[in-house]
Amino acid sequence: MTGLKPLLRHNPPTIGDSRGARAYIGSVMADFLDLGEPSQPARPEAYRVLARKYRPQTFAQLIGQDAMVRTLGNAIKRDRIAHAFLMTGVRGVGKTSTARLIAKALNCIGPDGQGGPTIGPCGVCEPCRAIAEGRHIDVIEMDAASHNGIDDVREITEASRYAAVSARYKIYIVDEVHMMSKAAFNALLKTLEEPPAHVKFLLATTEVNKVPITVLSRCQRFDLRRIPADLLAQHFAEVCDKEGVEAEPAALALVARAAEGSARDGLSILDQAIAHAGLEGGGITAVAVRAMLGLSDRGAVRQILTAVLASDAPVALDGLRRQYDGGTDPQSVMRALLEAVHGITLAKVGTAPDPAQSEEERAAREDWAARLSFPVLHRLWQLLLKGHDEVARAVLPIEAAEMALLRAIHASTLPDPGELARRIQAGGPIPGAAAPAPATAPAPQAEPVAEDPTPATFPGMVDALDNAGHLALAARLRHGARLVRYTPPELVLSGSRPIAADTLTELTVAMKGLTGRVWKVTLSDEPGDPTIRQAEDTVAEATRQAILASPLVRAAQEAFPDAELEDWPGKRSIA
Structure with missing residues (x-):
């Protein structure tokens, strides 16, 4: 208690106030014996979805946009940096990520603090780290979907007059810029055209057609391409390797096709597929991904298409019902059939095969392309396209899909319009047309027996x-x-x-x-x-040998050794 005496003398309780004395001594003891807050269990780091975790941090990690990266790199090297950039493209191709990378490239100072603008920002200096974490005071991100009024633009124009606090450039990133109002666009025009030297504007949009031409003319535009499916599948394989997840190449190809060129959509689907695989350690399989996304089985689609082309209605309808009973949407089956017909047509034209396709799918399409004619493919495309639209609007989708398949099967046996026109001119029977009703006559008369037009051979x-x-x-x-x-x-x-x-x-x-x-x-x-042509060739060759064996021809060949038999009956068939 010797250590408490100075404290008691410093501020002693009043005499007779025993309760106050006890409280005072308790507080002093608590201060004197303060051991700090009890230790808390470490909180696990919050899970970040793959789309955020693997957001590109350098231009080298930005897949599928090589042309844009090359243009930006040359502009930075030659010090020809525009004052405003516009990134456009479908969702998830990297528009906002590209804007942040440009902000890092323009404000990077290097590990030693002496660097300048570069297409390869270091990622370790304070500006790079602050921009990556979204906390840099001179890089302002604004969502035009929620800040689309003229007052928001006035704030930008007022603030843009002041120099950057700590960065080389003050950068405004405006996402979904097409959602700004007309008045806001008009208020931004002058500043966008002639901003201060220390200000750069980075605009991003998915609907560039809604951006006024007056804004487009003041920006350097970059159209970000859809990422090819093979590059997406390769990227997803690298992500799975980093996450320690096994995945079948066919499963990653399905994810890449379902992403439709969007890296963010693909990573979201991959995140779901990893969760769908569970903890059994079996990895991501194509069967599981197909079931998760409700996709139709490629093999089943080929069987249905084969049945349609063979006019086998029971097999085609049974294949469609099995897909429907397995949870596949009828519209998805119709879409898969359309994709198959489109792929067969491209294979027939001679285009390069899709690298994301399996060997089995590629071989099947090439085989169909060799056997089917263009009129058949075009007719089938139109029938399936109409069926797809009907299924999308139908109250009974599966029934509408079945009727669409039956229509395609029936139409596959009909002649094309040119042949119908020739039959009408020739007076022949027309498939599907009802026979004309016999005319009423006063008394039946015997009809002459018509000669059978069937060829004998x-x-x-x-x-x-x-x-x-x-x-x-x-x-x-x-x-x-x-x-x-x-x-x-x-x-x-x-x-x-x-x-x-x-x-x-x-x-x-x-x-x-x-x-x-x-x-x-x-x-x-x-x-x-043998085929008719082979039989004709055999007869023609026999005729040729008989002519060459005749005494007259043999005598002519002996007199003229260089003479050749130029023509003989049937030569055209083997020439």
């Missing part, structure tokens, strides 16, 4: 198709069809040589138009006869 049928205007179909049959059996109205061809499903359908319709009979065209595993 398969080559005769091919010639009849050629004469009727089916030139392409006749050429395909003449060069590629191997006959197994021709017994009208049945035709069996060999399946050892691939024949496209649309060729069989077109042949069935064409022969019905020629003969008026319903034909059954099937494929068999038997090898079949």
Whole structure:
């Protein structure tokens, strides 16, 4: 208690105030024996979503925007820095991140504090760290969605007259600038055109068409591109590696396609996929991602499309129902079918394949492209596109999707408008048209028996198709069809040589138009006869050898050793 005596003498309690004395002594003891606050358990660091955690901190980490980075780098090196920049592009491609990187590049002073503007900011100096953390006093970020009035712009114009406090440039980052009012835009024009030397404006927007042309003309514009799916998949693989998460390449490709060129959207989906994978350690699988996003199975889509092209309605509808029962939206299935037809058409044109596609998907599209004609693909695209729109508006989406598939199956067996016009001119039967009602006559009269127009042989049928205007179909049959059996109205061809499903359908319709009979065209595993062209080549070669073996020709060759047989019957078929 000796240590308390000075304190008691300094401010003793009044005499007789025992309660006050006890309180006073208690407070003194508390001060004297103060050991500080009890230790608290360390709070875990708050989780940051991947889109924020892996926000680009340097231009090298900004994926898919090489052209813009090169332009900015050259401008900084040559000291040709514009006073206002406008970044435009779809969501999540890095517009705001690019604005912050430009702010760091212009205000970086280097680790030694002596650096100047650079395309590679150090990230360790005070301006770089303060800008990255969003606390730099001279880098002002403003969301035009909530600060879109003329008063907000007046604050900017008033503050821009004062020099920067600690940075090289005072920078205003205005996000979603297209949401500013007309009066606010007009108030900003003069300052935006001739700002003080120490001020830079960085504008970002997703809807550049809503920004007045007077503002666009005062800015250096950068159109940020959608990030390719292969680059996104590679970026997501690096993120998974840093997070210690295993992921199938096919799963990352699905995430990249679902992101539609947006890094932020893709990272958000990847965050969800990691959470969806759980703690079992199995990693992210393509099946899980497809189920999580409600995407249709690519293999199932190929099966449905195959059934549609083969006019197999039960298989097509069963595949659609299985996708629907598995939780896939019918509109998603229609969209996947549209993507497949579009990819097949691009493959037929000869464009480079999508690097994010699987080998199986690529091989299937190339096979379809080799077998399907452009008219069939264009017709199928229009039918599926109409079906997609109907499903989007339908009260019964799955029923609307089924009807759309049935319409596509039915239309695949119909001839094109040009063929219909030729049939109308020739007076032939029109598929789908009702037969005319017989005229009422006073008394029935016997009709003469019409001659059967069915050719007796398969080559005769091919010639009849050629004469009727089916030139392409006749050429395909003449060069590629191997006959197994021709017994009208049945035709069996060999399946050892691939024949496209649309060729069989077109042949069935064409022969019905020629003969008026319903034909059954099937494929068999038997090898079949040689093609018509091969048979013609064999006959032509035999004729050539017979001519060369004749005494007259042999004598002419002996007299003229350099003479050659220039023409003979059937030469055109093997020339």
